[in-house]
Amino acid sequence: MTDLAHIRADFPILRQEMNGYPLVYLDSAATSQKPTAVLDAITDFYETANANVHRGAYALSEIATDRYEEARTRVAGFINADRREVAFNRGTTSAINQVAYGWGLYNLKPGDRVLLTLMEHHANIVPWQLVSRHTGAELVYVPHTESYELDLEAYHSLLDERVKVVGITAMSNVLGTINPVRQLADAAHAAGALVVVDAAQAVPHMAVDVKQMDADFLAFSGHKMLGPTGIGVLYGKRELLEAMEPAEGGGEMISDVQLDSSTWAEVPHKFEAGTPPIAEAVGLGAAISYLEKIGMDAVRSHEVDITSYALERLGEIENLTIYGPADMTNRGGAVSFTLADIHPHDLSTILDQRGIAIRAGHHCARPLARSLNVPATARASFYIYNVRADVDALIDGLHEAREIFGVA
Amino acid sequence: MSLNELYREVILDHYRAPRHHDHLDSPDGSAEGKNPLCGDEVTVEIKVAGDTIVDIAAIGVGCSISQASASMMTEAVAGKSREEVAELVRKFKVMMSIEDSAEPVVDPDRPGASLGDLEALQGVRKFPVRIKCADLPWITLTQALEQ
Structure with a gap:
């Protein structure tokens, strides 16, 4: 793995809090954050x-x-x-x-x-x-x-x-x-x-x-x-x-x-x-x-690391379904999932209260959502500035969602 | 903002066990509501006798707020006159801050005095992006009534 933790400092937006928590930005597949250099x-x-x-x-x-x-x-x-x-x-x-x-x-x-x-x-x-x-x-x-x-x-x-x-x-x-x-x-x-x-x-x-x-x-x-x-x-x-x-x-x-x-x-x-x-x-x-300057191979290997960690941690949660390849050889850092009968919008709201930004919906791919037979999924997506602690925050938030919805 | 204010037990109950959730035989009016951005969907069907909404169904898929709002709405609307329903819709929209009014439709000292179970949805106001979820079935009901 390539340790890119130090580059978080290049992204001013990651220094702020959201709803009283440090911002955990997991929606880079929608748009990425911008470094000071840009x-x-x-x-x-x-x-x-x-x-x-x-x-x-x-x-x-x-x-x-x-x-x-x-x-x-x-x-x-x-x-x-x-x-x-x-x-x-x-x-x-x-x-x-x-x-x-x-x-x-x-x-x-x-x-x-x-x-x-x-x-x-x-x-x-x-x-x-x-x-x-x-x-x-x-x-x-x-x-x-x-x-x-x-x-x-x-x-x-x-x-x-x-x-x-x-x-x-x-x-x-x-x-x-x-x-x-x-x-x-x-x-x-x-x-x-x-x-x-x-x-x-x-x-x-x-x-x-x-x-x-x-x-x-x-x-x-x-x-x-x-x-x-x-x-x-x-x-x-x-x-x-x-x-x-x-x-x-x-x-x-x-x-x-x-x-x-x-x-x-x-x-x-x-x-x-x-x-x-x-x-x-x-x-x-x-x-x-x-x-x-970072090198695209280092970008990729960082994302392989963080995404495999996310897949592993998400896999530990009962009744959580991941829609996407399990193997990192042919997948990137966008991870779509559903958790029991909790609607993705509800997951998104609950995570947002902890400063965690994920996507919920059909992700501008309705024909795919229909073929997956789900009206919506939650999606966490990773980039170079994400760290394992971001995944941990996501997992904690999902456990809170389980409690609120009384999911066993 | 507290998540407990949003996800009240009664909301989760309606989400998990929606009332009036079966299609009606030959409804007098029906409308489909969609929230294209988030994918919430609800179909509202009504049966009318004279001036009264004698039966109603709301069938849909979506988040807990949209589906619970639909389920609570069916309970609140069934058996009411058109005039009473119009007043209910208005009060609901005022409660959700969708329509402005100085009138206190929700009395914090008398829970249930005005909108019944529906008052559980007032926590949604504090989550502005979710207000449209709660409103979807009501917009759809209004369309079904116009038929």
Whole structure:
């Protein structure tokens, strides 16, 4: 295990109390907390470099542009992409919508299929539903096994010539399951389909190499990886991005505008209509530097340690059901569970009184919740700043919930 | 804030053993209520004779507060006139601070004088994010009555 306990000091928010208890933040799968280095980078940008990018013929605008483009280079390096293959946007949702509306809308037709997994977040479902209303393509879902892994047999049998695009989460935000993206991508490519990877949970928590994955498109968000909200990334293979239409039009993304038509700027700029989230991109760049300093292998091994400890302690509680793989080799730090007949919202309220923040609900994955046959689950999710004492606090809180509800 | 104020015994009792929890045969009105953010669901069915709610059912899934509120509501509403139910709904909303009123609908010196078992839900007020859970069945009842 890697001891990252010392880095808690880098996160000012963790110093405060909530309802009279030290804050125990167990909702990083929803959004992560931010280290001082990221907050400082954003402030510094606004104090020393703020101007609009790619426009002004003055020194300050050049400085702003340089900072923004440096962030792009940093992102590209982090996922082993070329910097021209990295487009900034609002977040994972916006990135996947760009693919659905920029590629799907122009390439899907009636009879075609979009193959998704039942583990997908709504962000990798609803855009395809919206586009299917125009294209007539059909959505098909790959179920999961009883051990909460993707049903590979079902995947291969569903993957026929009708499938034009496969949408896969690299790591489920509910089950924690890490999917074998490379293996799935190889099969998809052999069947002539493109692969869109929702990496919102993967990129913050493990080393992700787009070439090793052979993803055609890959999306993630800054705010789940220590960066600010409002910034996300769409990676796409160069030739696909060149051929893809922009989903949004406006300033910044054009080469020339005539009265009734326009030509687009070079990739990736044609996917960045309007003033981009400049300071947020700079903040994301700082978050990546911070993560790189720790090393993604150390991040992963810390989370393996804390999550195995959590699984072990949760496993000791009677009538507690965990929804997700038991083995750390193919799971991340999101742990969903239910406790007897206590509703997850009630668990959340009880834990909140002890300063513990967990998630309760369907976690923006209703099709998955239905297939698990639970209306809601509680979810604790871990990141680099969590320590074993956080797990202990969670366990104590769950025991109090058992007492309040009179669960044996 | 104390969790004991929120999770009163009577609330847990209604959660575990909800009253009027079976669908009615040919109801005169019914409505489905959902809280999309947290997933609470409740269906309210009513049978009306003349001006009276002669029977009511509330069937749903969700947290203890939403389901206990639904169960207590069915007991409070059954056999009441439309006018009495409207007054009950109003008082409930005032108690939960959903509607403003200077009127003290809950008399701390006379527990049960005004809203009966439902007063057990007043602890929810201190947990603002949960007020919508308690309110869901009442919104749904109002919709069922409008049919």
